[in-house]
Amino acid sequence: MIEKKSITFLYRTYKKHWPLLLLALFGSILESASMAGLAYLIKDVVDDVFVEKSYEKLIVITSVLIGIAVGKQVGFFLKNYLYPVVIYRALREMRAKIYNRILRAKPSVYRKETSGDIISRATTDVERFGEISSTIGTNIITETFTVIGIIGVLLYRDWKMFMIFAFTVPVLAFALQYFGEKRKKYSKRLQESFSQYIQHLNQIVSGIEVVKLFHEKVFFRYFNRINSDLFKRQKKNRFYETVYLSSVEIVAYIATAGIIFYGGIRIIKGEITAGDFFSFLGGVLILVNSLQTLQRGAINLKALTPVVERIKYVLNLPVEDDKGKDFKGLKESIRYKNVTVKIGESVLLKNINLKIKKGEKLGIVGATGSGKSTLVKILPALITEYTGEVLIDNVELRGYSVFSLREKVGMVSQEVFIFNDTLRNNLLIAKPDATDEELIQALKKAKADFVFRLENGLDTVLGEKGSRLSGGERQRISIARIFLKNPDIIIFDEATSALDVETEEYIMEEIGKYFKDKTALIITHRLKLLEITDRIVVMENGKIIEEGTKEELIKKKGVFYRFSVISSS
Ligand SMILES: Nc1ncnc2c1ncn2[C@@H]1O[C@H](COP(=O)(O)OP(=O)(O)O)[C@@H](O)[C@H]1O
Ligand SMILES: [Mg+2]
The missing domain is CATH 3.40.50.300 (P-loop containing nucleotide triphosphate hydrolases)
Structure with missing residues (x-):
């Protein structure tokens, strides 16, 4: 899904920050492990405390829960703060390299490229690269650990029920994919409209003295079109966003109903305890949430290769070299x-x-x-x-x-x-x-x-x-x-x-x-x-x-x- 060139680029960009990255990774693992621990512990809460009604165990479990909560927060802090810090550092270096290239590029470069294009590569694309990198760290890596941990808990609690659940995953994935793409498409259009709006305002404001001396009618007509496009796209974007969210929920309800139904039968038959059941259900809820985040991250990841290509272009602008004789002044x-x-x-x-x-x-x-x-x-x-x-x-x-x-x-x-x-x-x-x-x-x-x-x-x-x-x-x-x-x-x-x-x-x-x-x-x-x-x-x-x-x-x-x-x- 990600091309090798892009992975190489990621590696080159971030490798020198590996100690901090390792610490952030530890944060990811800690957070994921805490989530899995939480799902696991639900069984003890239900069976030992609620069913058995034991004060002793209530105290133990509450203490463990607090421990898990602290662990999760430490993990969250490390991951949520350190991945971006590493990214900001790398971006600072990247911006410096690009600035260097821009200043030292051969003058002929500027006859071929528009300044707007060079600038947007140096600004928007670099920022976008940072966002995608951040998605990889905070979403993709962390949620992958969570998914692995939770699946472990689910299998341990009730592997038969897990198999049933596993069948609904492809349906869920499909719904997420389909509506996710639609939503993405409309959100991109909305972005375009919005940048058109900004661009026009920019032009008007910077040229206001000229603008005022001509017929405003034409400007209003042009603006009204931009403005109503923007409105329509906002509406459409919201529509697909809502459809997306509700389709995800519908699939989640169906899966939950299936689990309750099948799990209910197993509890009645005495094959599993109520604790097993709730532990499983809790795990599923966490899992669905993680999968959703992963899938959003995957969509973002698609933009990585084009963004990397655009950045590499400015990083590799041909520069003037300083070979040759020293010119000390005209003699003849x-x-x-x-x-x-x-x-x-x-x-x-x-x-x-x-x-x-x-x-x-x-x-x-x-x-x-x-x-x-x-x-x-x-x-x-x-x-x-x-x-x-x-x-x-x-x-x-x-x-x-x-x-x-x-x-x-x-x-x-x-x-x-x-x-x-x-x-x-x-x-x-x-x-x-x-x-x-x-x-x-x-x-x-x-x-x-x-x-x-x-x-x-x-x-x-x-x-x-x-x-x-x-x-x-x-x-x-x-x-x-x-x-x-x-x-x-x-x-x-x-x-x-x-x-x-x-x-x-x-x-x-x-x-x-x-x-x-x-x-x-x-x-x-x-x-x-x-x-x-x-x-x-x-x-x-x-x-x-x-x-x-x-x-x-x-x-x-x-x-x-x-x-x-x-x-x-
Ligand atoms: N980057 C370029 N690509 C193509 N044509 C150019 C470029 N820059 C200038 N020109 C054209 O070259 C011609 C000479 O430009 P220039 O040397 O600036 O003229 P002058 O200084 O005598 O007004 C003009 O017709 C101009 O349009
Ligand atoms: Mg001239």
């Missing part, structure tokens, strides 16, 4: 030789040939989608799916260690990454050992004056997605980071698009001063910024179609000329 030049980038069916760059000398400031212009970002993202190895060669000081880029390249290549782009932590930590990602003074200097150069008005200064938490900052403010933080990082090769990918012209010019001047001797690639739509460049390439459809200084390109009256006329008008 960067050269693109016949570079073509094809991702899936789309060709992002076609046969690019370009040489950038150390210290050069290269401007890159072109329409949206012409391949500008793709061209520059090759340098920090964010795009590795290229053919041709990218030579950095005559060594192919792939020959350098990825991390040393990223140490020396800095990039500021339109998308600014701000995480839900303090301003200080948001800056320290660029230079972990920077002093507060350095942080403040960098912020000043980036003209991020607004941060000095924040209530807690560098300790202000910037909020999820940096939501308390405007686009321009976010960009200035990203520029401050580049001053801190002080890279050898600097890429500006429309890095100042959200700034006003005045701030932009100020920052560009600072950049010009600060990075005077550095190599820079500047992608921009603003003519003014191109003034600090030595040379400009114009891109179209993944190709370089014009190249030269600003003056040369204007004289040429080609694509750049038309572009510059539009931009400056």
